[in-house]
Amino acid sequence: MINWKDCVNKSAGNERVQDIQSYMTKEITVYKAPIDRFYAEVKRIVIYSSDIRMLEENEFLGPLLYVGIISKTENYVREILAECIKICPICKSETANRSVSLGSMMWQRNGEFENGIFENVSFSDSAAIKKELRNCLRVDINKNDLLNKILDAQVFAQHVLWHLI
Numbered sequence: 174m175i176n177w178k179d180c181v182n183k184s185a186g187n188e189r190v191q192d193i194q195s196y197m198t199k200e201i202t203v204y205k206a207p208i209d210r211f212y213a214e215v216k217r218i219v220i221y222s223s224d225i226r227m228l229e230e231n232e233f234l235g236p237l238l239y240v241g242i243i244s245k246t247e248n249y250v251r252e253i254l255a256e257c258i259k260i261c262p263i264c265k266s267e268t269a270n271r272s273v274s275l276g277s278m279m280w281q282r283n284g285e286f287e288n289g290i291f292e293n294v295s296f297s298d299s300a301a302i303k304k305e306l307r308n309c310l311r312v313d314i315n316k317n318d319l320l321n322k323i324l325d326a327q328v329f330a331q332h333v334l335w336h337l338i
Contacts, residue, residue, distance in 0.1 A: 207252035214245045247296040254309050255287035261310075268309050299324035 218241045228235050258264045268290055277289030296302055302324055306312040314321045
């Protein structure tokens, strides 16, 4: 039987690092535009919806895939606004007084703090998108603008599809 008193003071030993390079990895990040990321992510979701048999066997999957596409759309809008804040001095000044929670800053370890501004904002609503465009970018969308009609049609389509599913 081993006596625990003898184990406590044992030396852990020494290890020499032979080649410091073997402990490091190079990380090369390639910039992808938000629209490219959006298309790639939505394409991965749509691939699952192409198997009709799987969708029929798992009736929960269709609505889940739909929610995934809505989520990717919200992330796309979030990323566009965050990119504008990063590069535009007007957007920076417009958002300088906005609060970001500590939890959001800890979550954004890669330094993408601009995304934290939109932490409690849902971009599945056209009114929220218009409000953030006005507050962050100083872009007002008139009722007769094509973008206004697209946003309203998109939200209407989401609403109808959600109730059909």
